[in-house]
Amino acid sequence: MAFKLYELSAQYQQLIDLISSSDTERPEFTDTLESIEEAIDDKLENTAKVIRAIEAEANAIKVEEERLKKRRQALEGNADRLKDYIFQTMQATGKDKVKGAHVGLRLQYNPPSVRLLDEKLVPAHYLVEQHPTVDKKALLADLKNGIAVEGVELKREQSLRIV
Numbered sequence: 540m541a542f543k544l545y546e547l548s549a550q551y552q553q554l555i556d557l558i559s560s561s562d563t564e565r566p567e568f569t570d571t572l573e574s575i576e577e578a579i580d581d582k583l584e585n586t587a588k589v590i591r592a593i594e595a596e597a598n599a600i601k602v603e604e605e606r607l608k609k610r611r612q613a614l615e616g617n618a619d620r621l622k623d624y625i626f627q628t629m630q631a632t633g634k635d636k637v638k639g640a641h642v643g644l645r646l647q648y649n650p651p652s653v654r655l656l657d658e659k660l661v662p663a664h665y666l667v668e669q670h671p672t673v674d675k676k677a678l679l680a681d682l683k684n685g686i687a688v689e690g691v692e693l694k695r696e697q698s699l700r701i702v
Contacts, residue, residue: 544582551575587701 542550554575558568629637629646637644655661682693 542578544579544586547575547579547582551579590701 551572554568554572558572561568625644626646629635629644635646678688678691679693681688682691
């Protein structure tokens with residue numbers, strides 16, 4: 540009968556509780572405890588193997604995404620260069636419209652926009668205030684060096700590493 544990992548963990552904890560509450564030493568407890576530990580170790584290792592397989596597939600997808608992103612960017616660049624070529628040619632020849640059998644082309648004005656010539660000369664009432672952000676790297680360095688900083692604490696959490 541194959542047990543699930545959480546079932547094995549519960550059995551292990553029950554046995555530990557039974558051993559710690561018992562006054563007499565019973566050798567069968569040790570054998571049972573070792574067999575549950577082996578089963579847990581096997582389940583954990585097999586789960587880690589599944590994690591590695593999933594991560595390998597995710598990495599393969601990531602590599603493919605990067606390849607497709609580069610291809611998309613190259614195609615977009617080609618399209619932008621060709622648009623600019625058409626734009627320059629239409630401007631140079633004075634054409635505002637070209638009506639083709641399948642595609643029409645037209646030069647048009649875009650909505651008005653602002654171009655900053657010198658940001659220092661812009662009146663203060665046009666400036667937007669920025670909220671300060673916390674420099675977490677500097678805070679971490681100070682906390683590691685034993686400097687107490689009000690409003691923060693140094694924390695250290697555990698995580699799983701599959702080796």
